[in-house]
Amino acid sequence: MKSGSRLEKILAAGHFAVTGELGPPRGADVEIIKKKAEHLRGVVDSINVTDNQTSVVRMCSMAVCKILIELGLEPNLQMTCRDRNRIAIQSDLLGAYALGIRNLLCLSGDHNKFGDHPQAKNVFDVDSMQLIQIVKKMRDEGKLLNGQECEGKASFFIGAAVNPFGDPFDFRPIRLAKKIAAGVDFVQTQCIYNMDKFREYMKRVVDMGLAEKCYILAGITPLKSLGMARYMARSVPGLDVPDYYLKRLQGVPKDKQAAEGIKIAVEQIQQIREIPGVAGIHLMAIEWEHRAKEIIEAAGLLPRPEVN
Amino acid sequence: MEFSNWEKEPSNEPVIVAFCCMYCAYAAADAAGSMRLTYPPNVHVILVPCSGRVDELFILQAFENGADGVYVAGCEEGSCHFVSGNFRAKKRVGAVKKILSEIGLESERVEMFNISASQGGLFAKVAREMTERIRSLGIIGWNKS
Amino acid sequence: MVVAERKPIQEIMAMVAEYNKILLVGCKGCVTVCCAGGTKEVGILASTLRIARKKEGKPLEIIERTLERQCDPEYIEQVSDVIEKDGVEAILSMACSVGPQYMAKRYNIPVYPALNTTFIGGALEHGVWAEFCQACGNCIIHYFGGICPISRCSKSLFNGPCGGSAKGKCEVSSEIDCAWQLIYDRMKALGKLDELAKVFPVKDWSTSRDGGPRKVVREDMKL
Numbered sequence: 001m002k003s004g005s006r007l008e009k010i011l012a013a014g015h016f017a018v019t020g021e022l023g024p025p026r027g028a029d030v031e032i033i034k035k036k037a038e039h040l041r042g043v044v045d046s047i048n049v050t051d052n053q054t055s056v057v058r059m060c061s062m063a064v065c066k067i068l069i070e071l072g073l074e075p076n077l078q079m080t081c082r083d084r085n086r087i088a089i090q091s092d093l094l095g096a097y098a099l100g101i102r103n104l105l106c107l108s109g110d111h112n113k114f115g116d117h118p119q120a121k122n123v124f125d126v127d128s129m130q131l132i133q134i135v136k137k138m139r140d141e142g143k144l145l146n147g148q149e150c151e152g153k154a155s156f157f158i159g160a161a162v163n164p165f166g167d168p169f170d171f172r173p174i175r176l177a178k179k180i181a182a183g184v185d186f187v188q189t190q191c192i193y194n195m196d197k198f199r200e201y202m203k204r205v206v207d208m209g210l211a212e213k214c215y216i217l218a219g220i221t222p223l224k225s226l227g228m229a230r231y232m233a234r235s236v237p238g239l240d241v242p243d244y245y246l247k248r249l250q251g252v253p254k255d256k257q258a259a260e261g262i263k264i265a266v267e268q269i270q271q272i273r274e275i276p277g278v279a280g281i282h283l284m285a286i287e288w289e290h291r292a293k294e295i296i297e298a299a300g301l302l303p304r305p306e307v308n
Numbered sequence: 309m310e311f312s313n314w315e316k317e318p319s320n321e322p323v324i325v326a327f328c329c330m331y332c333a334y335a336a337a338d339a340a341g342s343m344r345l346t347y348p349p350n351v352h353v354i355l356v357p358c359s360g361r362v363d364e365l366f367i368l369q370a371f372e373n374g375a376d377g378v379y380v381a382g383c384e385e386g387s388c389h390f391v392s393g394n395f396r397a398k399k400r401v402g403a404v405k406k407i408l409s410e411i412g413l414e415s416e417r418v419e420m421f422n423i424s425a426s427q428g429g430l431f432a433k434v435a436r437e438m439t440e441r442i443r444s445l446g447i448i449g450w451n452k453s
Numbered sequence: 454m455v456v457a458e459r460k461p462i463q464e465i466m467a468m469v470a471e472y473n474k475i476l477l478v479g480c481k482g483c484v485t486v487c488c489a490g491g492t493k494e495v496g497i498l499a500s501t502l503r504i505a506r507k508k509e510g511k512p513l514e515i516i517e518r519t520l521e522r523q524c525d526p527e528y529i530e531q532v533s534d535v536i537e538k539d540g541v542e543a544i545l546s547m548a549c550s551v552g553p554q555y556m557a558k559r560y561n562i563p564v565y566p567a568l569n570t571t572f573i574g575g576a577l578e579h580g581v582w583a584e585f586c587q588a589c590g591n592c593i594i595h596y597f598g599g600i601c602p603i604s605r606c607s608k609s610l611f612n613g614p615c616g617g618s619a620k621g622k623c624e625v626s627s628e629i630d631c632a633w634q635l636i637y638d639r640m641k642a643l644g645k646l647d648e649l650a651k652v653f654p655v656k657d658w659s660t661s662r663d664g665g666p667r668k669v670v671r672e673d674m675k676l
Contacts, residue, residue, distance in 0.1 A: 082608070086655065108615045111607050111625045122608070129612035130655045145655065163616030168637050171614070174650055178612060182652045190616055237617035237624030365493065368500035372507075407497075410462040411505035450507050 002139065002185065003157035005102035006074045007046040009307040010280075011186065011215045016273065017280030018301055019076060019188065019217060020044035020292055022068075024059040033059075033067055039289040043296050045304055046074040046103055048188070048282070052083060055115025062092060066099045076159065077101045080109025085125035086134065090144055093135060097154035105159040105188070106131040129182050132160060136183025158183055162216075163190040164201035165240040173204040180214045187214060188282040191221035193232075194240040195271055202277045211277030218272045221284045222265035222295060225257045226250055262295055269299040319452065322376040322442040324351045326435070327366065329359040331389035332425050333381030339428030347435035350442075358382070359420075360393025367404045367418055374452050377442035378404075379419045381434065387424065394422060414445050454483035454575065455549040456582045457490065457568040459498065465545070466505060468565040469513065472542040476535055477502075477567070478556070479519035480548035487582050489568050490547030492519040498547065498567065516541060523552030529559050536560050572604075590660030590667065596653065598639030603656075605632035611653040 001008060010017045020040045025032040040047055047068060051061040065075035077096050084092065096104070108128045112120045126134065134145050135158050142153045160179045164172055176187065192198045198218070205211055223229045226249040233241035245264065252260045265283075272278055281301075285292045296302055328334040334355050340347060356362055359382025370378045380401055382394030398420045405415035421434050459465075469475055477499050485491030499515045506513035516535055520528045523546060535541055543563045546553040550570040557564040572584035587604040594601045603609045607625045614633030617624025621634040640646050658664070 108608055108610060110617070113607075113625050124609045125658065126655050127608070127610040127612050128615075129652050133652060133654075161616060166614060166616050167618050167620060167631070168614075168634060171637050171649070174646075175612075175614075178650060178652055181650075238615075238619055363493070365496045365500060368497060368504065372500050372504050407462065407501050411466075411501060412508060413504070448508075450510065451504065 003102040003155050005046065005157050006307060007076070007103050008157045008185070010045050010305060013305070013307060015280075015305045015307075016301065017215070017217060018044045018296055018304065019046050019048060019280065019282045020289070021048040021050065021282070021284045021286060022064070022289065023050050023053060023286055024061065024064045026056065026058050028059065030067060033064055034071065036289045037068055037071055037073055040292055041071075041073060042304060043293045043302070044283065045280075046076050048076040048078055048105065048284075051078040051080045051107070051109070052115070054110045055082065055112045055117065055120075057116060062096050062099065062101070065096065065101045069100045074103070075101060076103040076105055078105045078107060079131065080107045081124055081126055081128060081131055082109030082112065082122050085123050086145055089126070089131065089134065090138070093138060093154055093156070094150070094152075097156065098152075102155075102157055103159060104135060104156040105161065106135060106184075107161050128160060129178060132158060132179060132182040132184050140183075157185050159186045159188065160184045161190065162187045163238050164192070164198055165190060165194060166238045169197075169201075172201060173208055173210065176205060176210055176214070177208060180210060184214055186217060186279070188217045189219040190238060191219040191232075191284060192268065192272070193245055194242050195268070197240060198272075199275055202275050206277040211279075215279040216277060217280040217282040218275075218278050219282045219284060220265055220268055220272075221286070222288065222291065223249065223257075223261035224288055225254070225261065228261075258291075262291060262298070265295050266298045269295070269301070273299075319449075320447065322350050322439060322447055323374055324348075324377045324379070324435075324438055324442055325370040325375045326351050326353050326438075327356050327359065327362045327378070327380045328353050329361075329382045329389070329393070330355060330357050332383035332387070333359070333421070333423045333431065335425035336381075336423045336427050336431035339426060340431045341428075343428045345428055345432040347432040348439040350439045351435045358388070358390045358393035359397035360388070360390060360395075362397050362400065364400045364404050364407075367401070368407070371408075371413075371417070371448070371451060376448050376451075377417045377419075377438055377445070379421055379434070379438050381421045381423050381431075384422045384424045413448070416441060417445060417448075454486055454573070455551075455570060456487045456572050456574045456584075457484050457549050457570040458487075459489055459494065459547075460567060460569055462501060462505070465498070465565075465567055466502070469502070469543060469545060472513070473511075474514040474516070474539070474541055475543045475545050476516045476518065476532060476539075476541045477545045478523070478532060478547065478552075479517075480521075480523045480546075480552055481519055482522045482524070482548070484547065484549055484568065487576075488580070490549075495519055495547055520548075523548035523555055526555065526559065529555050533559075536562065588661070589656070589658070590664075591657065593656075596648070597636045598643060598645070600632055600636045600639060602632055602636065605630075605635070611656065 022036050049061040049064045065077050068075040106128050112122050139155045142150050359380050362380050367378050380397050388394040401420040404418050409415045423430050479490045479495035495517050499517050544556050545565050545567050547567045553564045553566040573586040574582050574584045618631040623629035623631045
């Protein structure tokens with residue numbers, strides 16, 4: 001056991017894990033967080049807290065993670081390389097651990113151009129791969145990047161993101177292997193729509209023996225409406241949304257599109273459970289947290305297992 | 309570049325400078341002459357071997373030295389004697405249009421035309437139309453020193 | 454080379470608004486090659502400013518010069534006669550940003566930059582230049598098939614690509630090639646893909662501007 005977190009225990013015990021996601025507020029209002037968090041209680045094993053996602057200023061992930069801990073929930077801290085250098089990164093890691101945070105996702109970060117402060121200087125002192133190495137060194141050697149001993153170890157359960165649909169497709173499994181070599185314990189994929197492509201990716205990953213070295217959680221984002229499906233298909237970099245979904249949502253009246261989106265999500269989860277090498281799912285029901293329970297329940301994943 | 313022969317123009321008449329390429333537009337001017345077609349005396353033709361010889365600087369200097377309008381006339385697109393000189397000229401005219409509007413002058417004061425050697429009538433027509441265009445835009449009184 | 458482009462005319466007009474006589478000085482180096490501040494561009498800007506100022510009824514006298522370079526004091530010296538004797542009130546330099554700084558160091562009159570210096574780069578085709586170098590002080594392009602991940606990847610990733618790479622283009626703009634797609638293709642062509650399977654370690658940025666303004670000294674070249 002590396003971190004002793006609930007997520008780690010669930011995966012180590014061989015259960016099909018379920019993680020959720022929560023976007024922090026664009027302000028200092030804590031009530032919004034509490035409301036969203038309650039929808040996910042008992043529905044997911046741990047909750048990702050995004051880090052200035054799409055380069056939009058929000059309450060920092062670490063603070064929200066602490067609030068979740070106080071609410072008796074388990075957070076997954078997301079840390080990007082866009083806004084902080086190695087000094088701030090290591091400092092934040094030590095602080096996060098001290099606050100009781102145990103699960104960590106190491107990400108590159110969306111470029112500032114997409115966000116609400118495109119004039120900002122972007123940092124990218126280190127990249128996500130190197131960040132994983134930094135966290136692993138802190139956990140396994142008890143040392144900072146420069147070799148300095150830490151006064152108190154920070155033993156994180158180290159995660160990262162992978163995009164099976166990004167280009168070059170052939171390189172993506174190799175990139176997962178790199179992240180595992182760097183020290184990653186679990187990964188969450190970009191949301192999956194193209195099931196065939198994901199199956200192909202997982203086949204390669206399993207053939208390379210990577211599924212045994214790392215827990216792979218498949219990303220699911222339920223489609224709320226046809227409009228959302230179109231937006232995802234056209235405007236989000238690195239996403240692959242086949243026409244099949246657009247046609248399916250088009251064939252349904254507007255007030256029934258949300259229900260159809262949920263049906264699609266449940267079907268996706270069921271299909272994913274059949275794919276070898278997948279250890280769980282990561283449900284990204286952004287601004288739709290109140291529907292998470294019905295999706296997870298319909299997929300037959302409730303109640304969540306007890307672990308001690 | 310010297311622009312001295314229009315200093316004696318009546319001050320209320322627009323001065324137009326026309327850079328005409330030897331192989332087409334200038335030949336068209338000759339053709340207009342042979343056809344006894346008239347065109348306004350406001351237009352002062354400057355012979356260049358190719359419209360692509362015209363630099364943005366020549367056009368600006370023409371304005372600086374008293375021109376109220378300038379045009380560059382080259383071969384028809386696809387028929388430039390030097391292959392692509394007229395395309396370059398067109399882009400440069402575009403760049404000068406942008407400069408003019410950045411300093412508060414009408415971008416219509418500069419223009420690119422394509423006139424083939426046999427089109428004496430078109431040459432005269434362009435000269436007349438450009439003169440009228442500049443007349444309605446007005447004399448740039450402050451550039452007459 | 455250093456690539457620059459001319460500032461908007463209105464911005465330049467505002468810089469010289471209070472003066473009646475200026476020196477407009479270009480450079481025959483990089484800015485001539487990227488068509489931003491050579492003899493031709495000096496002529497065009499001078500003519501434009503004169504027309505614009507005549508229009509305002511406040512004529513501007515411009516002395517035009519183009520120096521070999523504006524990054525060596527010996528060349529900067531060549532306009533001292535103009536500055537000292539011709540009543541020039543300000544200098545408008547059309548060199549890259551180094552030029553106006555050298556001018557400002559040598560002459561006690563206000564100096565203005567007519568260009569925005571943008572990057573170190575090269576030509577893609579006539580009239581188009583792109584960024585290729587960030588002057589990090591420790592060149593590592595050979596590890597990446599001859600492609601610089603720092604300057605050409607929007608996120609300066611050393612272990613890319615990120616999840617936003619699609620069809621060979623960067624998530625930031627479809628006009629930017631994904632550097633990591635280029636690196637992958639090149640390393641594959643060189644038969645060196647296995648090198649990309651290794652994690653490239655963290656960069657020491659102290660050789661870059663992050664370590665403070667830099668100097669290069671060649672003792673053997675000093676007089």
